[in-house]
Amino acid sequence: MNKNTMIAIVAGVVVIAGVSVWFFVAPKSPTENSTNTTTAEITQNNSPAIDMTEAPVVEVKIQDFKYSPANITVKKGTTVIWTNEDNDGHNVVSNTGTIPGGPPAEAPLLGQHQQFSFTYDVVGTFDYHCTPHPFMAGTVTVVD
């Protein structure tokens, strides 16, 4: 075996070893950004419910890409007013779009300081989210 053959074999082994190591340590490709909201992308709202059954009008702030408070319990007939404090546009959209008493399926995007309100006349639990940011999740529970 001459010197050139040895170099070729060593080079081949190095390349194969390198490819094998890369196969295990290569970073995963980043998750694709989606432009459409699907039900699967909507985050579950697990924040504790705030009892607001004493208030006829309840205000929810939209700030730093969060609804605050995100999870409220209100009495039937209560008007909930959302105010967007962010520069970015947000909205309030029912997760199902069809539950009576929930916010309409197509709510307008709110600019900064703009408000959206809805009066809950039906008892139930209504989950909502923000169309451009499905990780923004909120819940209104309406009781008698």
Ligand code: CO
């Ligand atoms: Co949003």
